[in-house]
Amino acid sequence: MLPRMAEPLIQPARRRDLLLLAASSLVRPVPAAAQVGGAAAGARLVIIRDAETETLLRNFANPLFRAAGVDPALVRIVILRDAAINSFVATGNRLFITTGLLMQARSALEVVGVLAHETGHIAGGHLARLPEAQRNALIESVAALLIGVAAGVASGNAAGFGAALGAQQMALRGYLSFTRGMEASADQAALTFLDRLHWSARGLLAMFDRLQNEEALLSDEQDPYLLTHPLTSARIAAVQDHVDHSPWSNAKLPAGFERRFAMVRAKLHGFLDSGAATLARIPAADATPPARYARAIALYRLGHTAPALALLDGLLRDDPSSPWLNELKGQILFDAGQVRAALVPYRTAIRLAPDQPLIRAALGRALIETGDRTLLPEAVQQLQTALDAARGDADTWRSLGTAWGRLGNIGQADLALAEEALLNGDVPAAHRLAGQAVARLPPGPARLRAQDIGNAVKRANREGF
Secondary structure: OOOOOOOOOEEEOOHHHHOOEEEEEOOOOOOOOOEOOOHHHOOOOEEEOOHHHHHHHHHHHHHHHHHOOOOHHHOEEEEEOOOOOOEEEEOOOEEEEEHHHHHHOOOHHHHHHHHHHHHHHHHOOHHHHHHHHHHHHHHHHHHHHHHHHHHHHHHOOOHHHHHHHHHHHHHHHHHHHHHHHHHHHHHHHHHHHHHHHOOOOHHHHHHHHHHHHHHOOOHHHOOHHHOOOOOHHHHHHHHHHHHHHOOOOOOOOOOOHHHHHHHHHHHHHHHHOOHHHHHHHOOOOOOOHHHHHHHHHHHHHOOOHHHHHHHHHHHHHHOOOOHHHHHHHHHHHHHOOOHHHHHHHHHHHHHHOOOOHHHHHHHHHHHHHOOOHHHHHHHHHHHHHHHHHOOOOHHHHHHHHHHHHHOOOHHHHHHHHHHHHHHOOOHHHHHHHHHHHHHHOOOOHHHHHHHHHHHHHHHHHHOOO
16 A cells, blocks of 8 residues: 555654665766765655565565575665666665666666665675775775875975875775676676576666767766766676677566556656646546556545546456455545455455465554554554564554553553654653553563563663764
C-alpha cells in the first residue's frame, strides 16, 4: 500500500537513517564522506513504504545478490521519494533506489541493470574501502600543504606554496581515480552477475545511453580525471562490448517481471503525480491493467471513491489472486469510512501474502478503528506479527499501544509506546514510558524488554546522545 503524503507509511527518514556514508551513486556522484540529508541542513528524505514495490524490487535483486555470493537477508532495500534517476549504496548494506528511477525506467530490464550495478558495489566491499581512501587522501593533502607552506616560509617565495597546491591536486586525483575504479569494477561485476543468471545487460546499456544524453551539454568541459565516475561514454563502450558478445543479450527476464513492473510504475505515478495530471495523461479508453490501476488510484486520491472502486473491482476480476489489488481496495474503503467493509479485502490480501508486515499493520489499524472491542485481540495479533517481521516501524508500535490500551492492559500499552518513542528519538518519553511499563508489568519477557529500554536510555544519556 502506497498511501498519500498525509498517511503514516510515507514518512520522513529519521535522524538515525540520515547519517549515511554513501559509497556510490549510479548517476550522480555523492560527495566524499557525504551525510545524505544531514539534519543540520534541514533536509528531509521521504521514505516510501509499499509492500508491492518492495516485493518487486526484492524479486529483481535477490537473484543478483545470490549470484554475487551476497546473503539477501543482509541487504536492506530502501525506496526514496526523489524525482532524480538515481541509486546508491550506503552504510549497513542499505541499497537506496529513487522513485524517479522506477517511474522513468522504460522496462524492468533497466531497473535490473541498475540493481546489478549496485550489487557490484556491495559484493566488492567498496563501502568498507571508501573511508580508508578518503583518509589517505586527506593525510596526503594535509601533509603536502604543511610541507609546502614550510618551504614557502623558509624560501621567502611562492614556489613552496605552489608545490603544496600541486601536491594537494595530486592527492585529489588519486582519490578520484580510486572512486572511478570502483564504478568501473561495479559495472564489470554487474555484467558478470547478469550473465550468471542468463539475464540481458541491455537494460544497463539503455540506462547509460540516457545518462549520456543528460551529460551531453557538459561533457566537453569535463576533465575525466576530476570525476568520481568514468565518463558515461566509456561505460557505454564497455557495456556495449559485453552486449555484443554475451550469449544472453537477447534473453528475456523471468515471466511476469515486466508485467509486474508496469503495474508498480503505474501505481507510483498514480500516487505521486497529481490526480488531475494522471487522469489527463491516461485516456479513459485505455483498458490496459496499468492504465486502469493508475486511474483508479488518481480517482481515489481525488475523493471519487465509487469510480475508483469500480475500476479496481474490474482489475480484481481479471486478477483475483493479487494481494496488492486487495490491499488497495482495503485502503480505499478504510479512507472512505467503510472500515468494516475494508476488513474483507485486507484479510484476503494477508491470505495471499502472509509474509507482508505492512498489510498486517494496515489490517490491525482497521480492526482498531471499527470500535468493536471484540476485534481488539485480533488487532493485537496482527500488529504483533507485523512487528515480529519488522520491529523498526514506529507507527505500528503506536497502533499496538492503542490496541493494548483499549483492552485495558496499560503496562503493555506503555511498553509499545516506549518502543515508538525510542524509534522516534524521543528519549525523555521512552524513559518515562519504559519506567511505567516496568512498574505495571508482571515478571516476564515484556518487563525485561521495558527494563532494557530504560537501561539503553540511561546509557545514551550518560554518553551524551
